[in-house]
Amino acid sequence: MSQQMVGPILRDAMGLKLYLITDCYCIFMGLLAIIGNSVILYLFFTKRLDSRRNLRIILYMTVTDIVFALAIMPEICYFIYFWDTTFVDYNPQVIAAIGWPLPMFLKISSGLNAGAAAERILALYFPLIYRKVDHVRCSNILMVVCVFIGLIDTVFCIYSFRFEQRINCSSLGCFVHDVFRTYWGSSNMACGIIIIIMSLFVFFKAASQKFRQANRTTCGILLSSLFCLTIPSLLVSLVETITGFSIFEKFGAFYVASLLSSGSMNCLIFLILNGSVKSKIDTKTLSDAAVTTIVSSRNKTTLADL
16 A cells, blocks of 8 residues: 555544544533433422522523433434444435534524523623513523524525535534535624623623622533633634634534533533532432522522522
């Protein structure tokens, strides 16, 4: 075999291993997201967490993280099951059928993160207005808007899907038209910039005063989303827009891994950093739920727990 042939084969082999590593990572983070968020959902279901105020956004984050992890598992399992040491050749019809959750839930997650940052900005900078806001209604409207935008991305993705053979490509992004990838990258980049700016406002104001419970929890969730999802997504979009280099073809299901990581870390941060919840831990039922929140009249401050 000539020296010219060894290089490409070696690079392809390394790329295939990266696909497998990414997919296995997605399985692990997906299971972690399902288990961790199921604990939080159980607490809401048993009324140990009150979803009638600003915790409604946390409830929506929890539900969307669980649904996405469950919905994307068939795609990840398909990638792993048909992975091969020589090359991968996934069926585009199957990818089209099981890959739709990514564009929808990526936008929903970004919207909910922006909503959490906006709520904390309102509490920190405009406390009088924050007291008068109907948090449940605003959260419901936010969720409807996020789902609508996610549906637009999903329909656009399906419409631009190319049912063509793609060798050695383990991602939904490899099978869609360049027009959708440009739109998707640009919209994700815009969302990322907005979330980063809003998060900086939260971090700056929270650091200038006593780091109260709501600020600590929200800042933890925003930091997790920034490092696990927003900043990587922004960098990927910038690189592909400027250089044309596709992360999809190099690492495989990159966006899936980022979204699952964000969902897993968010639930862990909420359970760990929420002091008012930790103080209500019932050691006898720690196996099925470890937190509870009581919203009393004396806690009706400008900085309610998030």
